[in-house]
Amino acid sequence: MYDVIVVGMGPAGSMAAHGLAKNGFKVLAIDKDRFPRYKSCGGCISTKVDKILDFDISEVVDDTVMGIDFNFKSARPVTVPSDKPIAYNVMRSTFDAFLAARAVAEGVEFKEGVRVRGCVDTGAHVELDTDCGPIKARYVIGADGAGGIIGRSLLGLNYRNCHISLTSEISVDDATLEAYRGKCLVDFGVIPHGYAWVFPKKDGLSVGIAGMADKLERGVKDYFRDFVKEQDALDGVCLGDGDIRGWTIPVYNGGEQKVYSGRVIVTGDAAHLVDPFLGEGIYYAIRSGQIAADAVGAALGKGGEADLASYKEMLSSELYPEFEACSMLVKIIYGYPRMWYRVVEMDPSIMQKYYDVLTGDESGALFIKDLKSRVVKKPWKVLSKWLRGSA
Ligand SMILES: Cc1cc2nc3c(=O)[nH]c(=O)nc-3n(C[C@H](O)[C@H](O)[C@H](O)COP(=O)(O)OP(=O)(O)OC[C@H]3O[C@@H](n4cnc5c(N)ncnc54)[C@H](O)[C@@H]3O)c2cc1C
Incomplete structure (x- = not known):
């Protein structure tokens, strides 16, 4: 019997498996x-990831982000530069394969191309029904993403609070790609409660859109095609349905849902651990995978008793407060996207302060506190400029 089976080898699963194998546990x-x-996926990871990884990821980074072009309804981007790297752009195919290889190098046995179809927790162990027959372990970590079978079958999760998101990988000429290098474009006005983006990669542009499912007034593909049409750099690009891929993003929903039960933990997207503002999930998948590994490792170390409460405690103290701060940004920025664009246009340093959150040098909560005091100091200036812009 395995000590632990990890279901799903995205960033959450790879990092959970990596942490457990490193501590000598038998992991499948x-x-x-x-x-x-x-x-x-947009494949944009904030550089705070450097603070939690004990290995270098530079070989799978396509582009390092040193500033953001903010826009509202594809009008006129406001460029806000940064004096330090704030994010990395990666292709998930190479990034995820790289993380999985790190886990295998620590001794994880990896079965690829095998689907888990069901899961039973007997109290003494967990039994998985898989394409290659039943497999048993003392503990199971469900890192099987949004709508994953482990959360649905053992924790009763229904993955209702989600963003809908689409991406397309678009080839462009070298000059166009060069013009995007080192930055991201984000537009907060093109879809209700969401944004559209252009992220440069090694061989092209990842263009995408995400919005809160229940706020959309049209099909998400219609918003996406309109956004693409408005980008000068994408003039002449014609996307067939097969060029546009999407999935749901299970954003944080207040931390109410179960994240463990008996001998089972869910992590990453499977546990709704995605920032509700930017839809950033890769960092939180990695970090929650690490926390899950610590919690399961501690339970195994105590002689196999099922006690995973420390997992929820760690999420509540470390990740949920960041998501709460992001929820405030959702209210401010998605509630009033045009006003926010004006605020950044007038005072780009507000956004530069947010860069400290992306680098992990500042907490989201402190950023919100600072933001409130700065915006409240000049409400009339902001309001009058906003009204002029709305006229
Ligand atoms: C369009 C889009 C754009 C996004 N852009 C960004 C971005 O720019 N930056 C960012 O930080 N986040 C972004 N996200 C969110 C990010 O992709 C996720 O938060 C992240 O992938 C979560 O990692 P994970 O390991 O939890 O799950 P996943 O990466 O989804 O991995 C789950 C794994 O489980 C496997 N699996 C599922 N079911 C089974 C099963 N039954 N049996 C066996 N294996 C199974 C899958 O094959 C998969 O490999 C985006 C999401 C979408 C949809």
Whole structure:
């Protein structure tokens, strides 16, 4: 019997498996796909990831972000530069294969192309029904993403609070790609409660859009096609339905749902651990995978008793407060996107302060406190400029 089976080898699963194997546990990882596999994703990871990884990821970074072009309804981007790297752009196929290889190098046994179809927790162990028959372990970590079978079958999760998101990988000429190098473009006005983006990669641009499912007035593809049409750099690009890939993003929903039960933990997207403002999930998948590994490792160390409460405690003290701060940004920025664009236009340093959150040098909560005091200091200036812009 395995000590732990990790279901899903995205960033959450790879890092959970990596942490457990490093501590000497017998770990099996299972993924329904063979790696490298395409994953629909913008692939933009804030550089705070450097603070939690004990290895270098530079070999799989396509572009380092040193500033953001902010826009509202594809009008006129406001460029806000940064004096330090704030994010990395990666292709998920190479990034995820790289993380999985790190886990295998620590001794994880990895079964690729095997789907988990069901899961039973007997109290003494967990039994998985898989494409290659039943497999048992003392503990199971469900890192099987949004709508994953482990959360649905053992924790009663229904993955209702989600953003809908689409991406397309678009080839452009070298000059166009060069013009985007080192920065991201984000537009907060093109979709209700969400944004559209252009992220440069090594061989092209990842263009995408995400919005809160229940706020959309049209199909998400319609918003996406309109955004693409408005980008000068994408003039002449014609996207067929097969060029646009999407999935749901299970954003933080207040931390109410179960994240463990008996001998099972869910982590990453499977546990709704995605920032509700930017839809950033890769960092939180990695970090929650590490926390899950610590919690399961501690339970195994105590003689196999099922006590995973420390997992929820760690999420509540470390990740949920960041998500709460992001929820405030959702209210401010998605509630009043035009006003926010004006605020950044007038005072780009507000956004530069947010860069400290992306680098992990500042907490989201402190940023919100600072933001409130700065905006409240000049409400009339902001309001009058906003009204002029709305006229
Ligand atoms: C369009 C889009 C754009 C995004 N852009 C960004 C971005 O720019 N930056 C960012 O930080 N986040 C972004 N996200 C969110 C990010 O992709 C996720 O938060 C992240 O992938 C979560 O990692 P994970 O390991 O929890 O799950 P996943 O990466 O989804 O991995 C889950 C794994 O489980 C496997 N699996 C599922 N079911 C089974 C099964 N039954 N049996 C075996 N294996 C199974 C899957 O094959 C997969 O490999 C985006 C999401 C979408 C949809």
